Amino acid sequence: MSVPDAFTVDATDGAARACTLQTAHGPVQTPVFMPVGTLGTVKGVDPRELTEIGTQMLLGNTYHLHLRPGEELISELGGLHRFMGWDGPILTDSGGFQVFSLAHTRSIDDDGVTFRSVYDGSAVRMRPEDAMRVQELLGSDIAMCFDEVPKPDAPLAELARAVERTTRWAERCQASPAAPGQLRFGIVQGGVDEALRAKSAADIQAIGFDGYAIGGLAVGEDRDDMFRVTQSTAQLLPVSHPRYFMGIGDPEGILRVIAAGVDMFDCVLPTRLGRTGAAMTSRGRLNMRNATFARDPRPLDEDCGCSTCQRFSRAYIRHLVAQKELLGMRLLSVHNMAFLLALTRSAREAIVEQRFDAFLADALQRLKTGTD
């Protein structure tokens, strides 16, 4: 079922790993942060800028692309890569997370989910087979199984039912057709209950996938619980396959899931912060609306080599943000992603050079220092 040749572990340091994953659109070196291209575009950013900052793999949202503009249209135009002008690897989620987090009106049964579209309120039916069919037509390099994502405060019985259903759906996903060369990842659920996580991890591995994701975390639960469960779950996943934490994008969180043995992660945070005027830096977050920066000639982050930091001052970016200029959102979005990608590359270097603990302690300390 799995494709062992597609994945090699290049180095480990404690639980942290540096690996290489082969995809139909080229290799990916982990740990890897995946910018999110919700609707076939990383909001406000050009694919050329993504390449320039060292983006290796993008994430596309099955839920959104299914509704707008639709996978049939994208397929007709040559698939998602060609449609959005990105020739590198793409992972598509299955829509599970959006179905359960965005939809107000929905009904779940063992066969699938019926929900209301966030775009026009129409009723949409999605079964595991539908989610895989959408991803097949999109032609992504990695397709995710359709899972049930319970609320973080759901009672144990509900979590257990979601784990069970996620396993049944994973079997159906695995039995569905895939695009040529498309890898397929299973998703482990179970909330913050370690016993349920262990059961889910065993069940999903028994089906057999090209990689394994930890889903249903970073959805509002206590952060220490999240890291604890990530750590214990990661250790239950096979060393021979990639591990993907779905939806984390703050620098501290990224460093801590890497420390837990996670290889891949994604989040809209860097672009969302960029559009609201915030900069990520090695010393914490800057609110660029702040008048403190009005005459500050320094770059957003003096250690950053991105095209924003090489060319523009905090004063200029503060001016753009204050005037709601589109360029401000762009420059901040590019910088924030460049920062996360550089942080992740540094983590890989530290793992390869067997100094990850010191790197982690130093990076976390600096993030807490705050900026001047």
Added chain:
Amino acid sequence: MSVPDAFTVDATDGAARACTLQTAHGPVQTPVFMPVGTLGTVKGVDPRELTEIGTQMLLGNTYHLHLRPGEELISELGGLHRFMGWDGPILTDSGGFQVFSLAHTRSIDDDGVTFRSVYDGSAVRMRPEDAMRVQELLGSDIAMCFDEVPKPDAPLAELARAVERTTRWAERCQASPAAPGQLRFGIVQGGVDEALRAKSAADIQAIGFDGYAIGGLAVGEDRDDMFRVTQSTAQLLPVSHPRYFMGIGDPEGILRVIAAGVDMFDCVLPTRLGRTGAAMTSRGRLNMRNATFARDPRPLDEDCGCSTCQRFSRAYIRHLVAQKELLGMRLLSVHNMAFLLALTRSAREAIVEQRFDAFLADALQRLKTGTD
């Protein structure tokens, strides 16, 4: 007063001219379209993209930059070029046009204008000396005189008074300090009255400037009147100096002012259209919201070599526009400016090769054809 070395006429064909203007930030080949960077940014576009599409010179708005973030701040940060990351030539307008078109509450006297800021409603006083001082601090390559811009339907007596005041103010502008190497252009007013235009052209030339602008047109008057007055006024301006038509950006308009002997022009139209979902093409305008384009695999303009047309389909751009994605505004803005810059370069080639009449007739015909 003038700097004859700074300007050479390379070729003429009928009234149309191909010239070279030397500025403190390098040479500019005319005819030249200047994208508008209102608040120190061409809306949504990166300076690197401006360079890539062949932008030679930008326009900055004295009115806006004076109010946000202020010329003192920009000067402290190294001037407008450095502030906005653009190392090429910049022309700044004087704020005259905005003072008269944006301000609801204002009082004009012979000494200057008092108006309400569009940003916070505060009362702002601007005299000719103030407009030149702002431009001196911005450090633009070309500064424009502060002029009175009457409404297109103003009675003759009012037009005559505006011409008279514009001349008095031009004398005071010429007597004000300039930034090192900064050229200074006078502005001809007079509405659509040819006699007043002739008087204004003579008065402004008598003062003596590095270039001459035709102001107060494209403000709502009849379009045939506009072209008629442009043609007659351009012929009254010295062949030895650059001629600048303030504020035209539609393809037909650009071609016709070039035919009238104008060398320079600017407009927010390509970026404004881009932000509202419209594409300029050699066969007219496309409304990219239109469902016709939903599955259209072709580029916006099959004859265009810009980075938008080389990489993205109409279908993709229609999707971005329909979903209000920032990238759609960017890609359209870049394409629209690239289209106007390429059109203007083609006009120069045609002038140099003495086939401008045929080029003009062909280009105007194609623009009218409409797109398929």
